Amino acid sequence: MDDLYDKKIKCPVCDMQFSSKRVRRxxxxxxxxxxxxxxxxxxxxxxKYGVYVCPMCGYxxxxxxxxxxxxxxRSVIREKVTTKWKEREFSGVxxxxxxxICYKLALYCGEVLSFKKLYLGNICLxxxxxFRIKNDDDNEKKFLDFALKLFDEAYMQxxxxxxxxDEITLTYLLAELNRRLGNRDKAISWxxxxxxxxxxxxxxxIKKLAREQWNLVRQR
Numbered sequence: 001m002d003d004l005y006d007k008k009i010k011c012p013v014c015d016m017q018f019s020s021k022r023v024r025r026x027x028x029x030x031x032x033x034x035x036x037x038x039x040x041x042x043x044x045x046x047x048k049y050g051v052y053v054c055p056m057c058g059y060x061x062x063x064x065x066x067x068x069x070x071x072x073x074r075s076v077i078r079e080k081v082t083t084k085w086k087e088r089e090f091s092g093v094x095x096x097x098x099x100x101i102c103y104k105l106a107l108y109c110g111e112v113l114s115f116k117k118l119y120l121g122n123i124c125l126x127x128x129x130x131f132r133i134k135n136d137d138d139n140e141k142k143f144l145d146f147a148l149k150l151f152d153e154a155y156m157q158x159x160x161x162x163x164x165x166d167e168i169t170l171t172y173l174l175a176e177l178n179r180r181l182g183n184r185d186k187a188i189s190w191x192x193x194x195x196x197x198x199x200x201x202x203x204x205x206i207k208k209l210a211r212e213q214w215n216l217v218r219q220r
Contacts, residue, residue, distance in 0.1 A: 006021060013059040013078065016054055020053075058085030060102060073113050106123055110123060121148075172210055174190045175213065
């Protein structure tokens with residue numbers, strides 16, 4: 001498949017060299033984008049390949065986190081993941097179901113390593129998106145709810161400096177996930193925070209989305 005290439009990776013837990021598919025940036029063609037920022041592409045969707053999984057020890061994480069493992073965390077993975085792991089490969093073209101397994105592995109690894117709530121929330125959001133591709137409404141809603149709870153805790157308790165989500169986008173997601181889950185009053189409150197943020201003009205796309213969704217939820 002021309003859309004994909006093999007990226008070589010070294011597992012930071014067991015030192016195994018393995019490969020994982022990635023989507024070529026030059027092949028990305030956006031079809032549409034949902035209001036919770038899930039993007040559909042012509043051809044392979046890069047969200048399916050957002051997690052690396054070591055076939056030998058079972059350590060799984062997103063690209064941003066994968067190599068950032070210290071000695072204590074290696075011991076935790078060996079004790080709580082590798083001892084239960086049956087060797088398997090995720091290096092080929094992934095089905096949606098295989099991608100879901102990879103993200104669930106990354107979620108479990110992130111939980112046992114006490115990674116930040118923001119990171120775990122991002123994983124749950126992507127799981128919700130994958131279930132959306134499958135038209136599995138129940139599991140989509142379940143993982144949107146998980147993502148919302150984790151994002152809410154992250155907003156209240158964590159510094160998001162240097163993370164993949166800036167404050168405006170995180171606030172927008174808190175609003176939109178509340179809207180999707182039927183929490184009208186909370187959604188209105190969060191959307192209000194987004195559109196009144198002093199730096200909102202630096203995020204014109206989020207500003208436009210927030211105003212559209214804010215108007216939508218207030219009309220109901």
